[in-house]
Amino acid sequence: MPAMTYRDALRQALDDAMTEDKSIVVIGEEVGRYGGAYGVTKDLIKVHGPERLIDTPISEPAIIGAAVGAAMTGLRPVAELMYIDFLGMTMDQLANQAAKIRYMFGGQIGVPMVLRTQGGTGRSAGAQHSQSLEAWIMHTPGLRLAMPATVADAYHLLRQSLTKPDPVVFIEHKALYTRKEEVDLSADPLPWGKAAVRRHGDDLVIVTYSRQVLYALEAAEALARNGIEATVIDLRTLNPLDFDTIRTHVERVGKAMVVSEGVMTSGVAAELCARISEECFDFLEQPVIRVAGEDIPISVSQELESGSVPSARIIAEVAERLTA
Amino acid sequence: MTLTANSHLAELYRTMRRIRTFEERVGELFVRGQSAGSMLHLSIGEESSAAGVCDVMKPQDTFTTHHRGHGIFLARGADPKRMMAEIGGKETGYCHGKGGSMHIADMALGHLGANAIVGGGIPAVVGAGLSSKYLKQDAVSIAFFGDGAMQQGILYESMNMAALWSLPVLFVCVNNQYGMGTRIDQATRNTAFDERARAFGLNGAVVNGLDVEDVRDAARWLIDEARAGKPGFLSVEVYRFFGHARMDKSPYRAEAEELEGRKKDPVLFARAKLLDSGLESEAALDALDREIAAEMDATIDFAVESRAPALSSMFRDVYAVGEPEPEPVRARIDRVLAREDV
Ligand SMILES: Cc1ncc(C[n+]2csc(CCOP(=O)(O)OP(=O)(O)O)c2C)c(N)n1
Ligand SMILES: [Mg+2]
Numbered sequence: 001m002p003a004m005t006y007r008d009a010l011r012q013a014l015d016d017a018m019t020e021d022k023s024i025v026v027i028g029e030e031v032g033r034y035g036g037a038y039g040v041t042k043d044l045i046k047v048h049g050p051e052r053l054i055d056t057p058i059s060e061p062a063i064i065g066a067a068v069g070a071a072m073t074g075l076r077p078v079a080e081l082m083y084i085d086f087l088g089m090t091m092d093q094l095a096n097q098a099a100k101i102r103y104m105f106g107g108q109i110g111v112p113m114v115l116r117t118q119g120g121t122g123r124s125a126g127a128q129h130s131q132s133l134e135a136w137i138m139h140t141p142g143l144r145l146a147m148p149a150t151v152a153d154a155y156h157l158l159r160q161s162l163t164k165p166d167p168v169v170f171i172e173h174k175a176l177y178t179r180k181e182e183v184d185l186s187a188d189p190l191p192w193g194k195a196a197v198r199r200h201g202d203d204l205v206i207v208t209y210s211r212q213v214l215y216a217l218e219a220a221e222a223l224a225r226n227g228i229e230a231t232v233i234d235l236r237t238l239n240p241l242d243f244d245t246i247r248t249h250v251e252r253v254g255k256a257m258v259v260s261e262g263v264m265t266s267g268v269a270a271e272l273c274a275r276i277s278e279e280c281f282d283f284l285e286q287p288v289i290r291v292a293g294e295d296i297p298i299s300v301s302q303e304l305e306s307g308s309v310p311s312a313r314i315i316a317e318v319a320e321r322l323t324a
Numbered sequence: 325m326t327l328t329a330n331s332h333l334a335e336l337y338r339t340m341r342r343i344r345t346f347e348e349r350v351g352e353l354f355v356r357g358q359s360a361g362s363m364l365h366l367s368i369g370e371e372s373s374a375a376g377v378c379d380v381m382k383p384q385d386t387f388t389t390h391h392r393g394h395g396i397f398l399a400r401g402a403d404p405k406r407m408m409a410e411i412g413g414k415e416t417g418y419c420h421g422k423g424g425s426m427h428i429a430d431m432a433l434g435h436l437g438a439n440a441i442v443g444g445g446i447p448a449v450v451g452a453g454l455s456s457k458y459l460k461q462d463a464v465s466i467a468f469f470g471d472g473a474m475q476q477g478i479l480y481e482s483m484n485m486a487a488l489w490s491l492p493v494l495f496v497c498v499n500n501q502y503g504m505g506t507r508i509d510q511a512t513r514n515t516a517f518d519e520r521a522r523a524f525g526l527n528g529a530v531v532n533g534l535d536v537e538d539v540r541d542a543a544r545w546l547i548d549e550a551r552a553g554k555p556g557f558l559s560v561e562v563y564r565f566f567g568h569a570r571m572d573k574s575p576y577r578a579e580a581e582e583l584e585g586r587k588k589d590p591v592l593f594a595r596a597k598l599l600d601s602g603l604e605s606e607a608a609l610d611a612l613d614r615e616i617a618a619e620m621d622a623t624i625d626f627a628v629e630s631r632a633p634a635l636s637s638m639f640r641d642v643y644a645v646g647e648p649e650p651e652p653v654r655a656r657i658d659r660v661l662a663r664e665d666v
Contacts, residue, residue: 058472086441089441124363126361127422127423128444293653294650296638296642299423300423
């Protein structure tokens with residue numbers, strides 16, 4: 001099987017989707033000639049032309065808003081937001097417009113667009129370029145949310161996003177772009193909205209997504225050396241949320257931990273934890289534990305940055321105590 | 325050392341040379357793997373915008389900058405050691421390693437903050453102008469930003485308010501011709517930016533950034549007017565000598581263009597002007613350059629030798645001192661698990 005990076009898998013997904021569906025256009029800052037700030041759209045302009053790889057001025061609200069209008073009138077736009085932090089500028093177009101149009105207008109029309117962006121820590125990029133803001137999206141009815149952890153999912157989830165009738169926010173992790181895996185893209189993908197069980201174990205269930213899947217797996221390996229076997233669930237999409245898979249394993253094992261890079265309070269981990277506590281209460285032997293980002297902004301100092309989000313070591317430590 | 329004639333142009337030259345040399349050392353800090361990350365935006369080629377505008381600012385004036393703001397802060401009188409330490413993410417930096425290159429600030433010098441959101445720092449000067457007017461501070465507030473921010477809607481909301489309320493505000497666009505890989509004419513149909521300001525009722529000017537004295541003169545007029553209640557806009561035309569950030573090798577522009585662009589060098593221009601006019605000798609300027617080189621070398625040592633911030637400091641300054649601090653995730657987990665152990 002050929003090895004491929006997360007970045008190249010995303011690029012391949014865009015390339016293949018654009019070849020198949022001529023209504024797809026990519027619109028955003030530096031997506032054309034430059035090839036994307038993180039290189040995801042590199043050279044696509046040579047294949048699909050400047051009419052379909054549309055470089056924009058630095059005008060985020062209008063980029064997202066234009067994508068909304070294009071999606072309502074026959075195109076399937078992929079709007080790229082260079083950093084998820086810029087959601088701060090675009091939330092009106094995303095949350096008040098894109099997310100609500102189908103509902104407000106009584107189901108007359110949908111907004112089949114994909115907002116591609118990237119988030120997370122790992123590059124000392126500071127407080128305005130390192131956030132994990134998926135909770136903002138998950139908290140907004142009307143938006144779908146995909147967050148790939150693996151190279152294969154980078155490809156398949158993006159392809160699937162580009163077939164959906166409603167707006168999909170697709171969040172990549174900036175620390176994963178150079179990650180390489182052997183993948184067979186022709187193999188059947190998991191269906192959209194289905195979680196992947198990345199590892200099976202009977203002592204603990206770790207529920208997570210995006211880069212923390214890799215940390216959880218690393219922690220699970222370390223735990224296995226001490227005789228603790230963890231199940232690791234990669235949610236892949238947070239909306240739709242595959243709670244059935246979570247329930248099945250939590251009820252089987254009785255102990256659960258939720259891991260998220262986003263800040264702990266009112267975050268995705270809080271939602272997952274609440275839901276597991278409500279729905280699996282009779283099966284739980286311990287409280288569901290959240291391992292999440294500190295309730296603080298991200299610092300540029302590498303020490304403070306890495307110290308403020310979960311790591312494989314912390315996941316393993318907490319898991320060990322939870323299963324003791 | 326003292327320059328022979330001690331002319332004002334020589335002072336501006338000194339400021340610009342310090343910026344140039346500082347930025348070169350920032351590049352070195354990165355190469356040595358001692359910078360916090362690679363998102364370092366050097367202002368080499370743009371020194372005249374910083375030196376010329378800051379030269380006419382008064383001590384009570386305030387300002388915000390964009391992400392390419394090292395030079396502006398230096399021109400305002402920053403300590404380059406504390407700047408370099410901040411760029412290295414160290415405890416001794418201006419923001420104790422929390423902010424970094426893109427978020428340096430210093431209230432003592434009226435620096436209301438550098439920003440990593442394009443356009444993010446612009447509206448704050450409207451508010452600072454309001455404060456100045458209401459509190460009778462006689463302070464002008466200046467927003468520095470790049471040409472890329474000329475396409476952010478918030479700039480026009482800010483200009484409109486500043487004019488409507490006759491605020492002591494100046495908007496300064498450091499037009500280095502590019503926003504990342506996008507040349508200004510690829511970002512907008514009309515590049516006569518001063519027309520936009522005048523349309524809102526502000527004073528507007530465009531100045532060639534080659535000669536720092538031209539920049540200073542334009543800024544003086546606009547700042548004087550702003551202080552009297554008529555806000556203004558200044559576009560300083562320069563060329564971004566190098567890539568957008570440290571990793572960018574500018575493949576989107578021709579080498580011939582870059583060579584031509586780098587001829588528009590405000591530091592060398594001022595130097596030649598000083599020599600041609602007989603104000604300074606080559607030897608005196610060489611000695612000044614050497615002194616600056618030594619000063620800036622020391623900033624690297626200072627940054628490298630400074631400690632990383634203590635891990636516990638991450639919880640400080642989310643809220644004001646004395647207010648409840650966020651509870652560490654670990655502490656919560658410990659509490660939950662401890663209860664279980666009982
Ligand atoms: C709101 C926002 N959009 C995009 C970016 C990414 N970005 C950082 S700098 C930059 C180019 C800015 O160009 P300009 O304003 O001309 O400043 P310069 O870098 O040339 O000094 C871009 C697109 C950002 N930081 N913030
Ligand atoms: Mg620029």
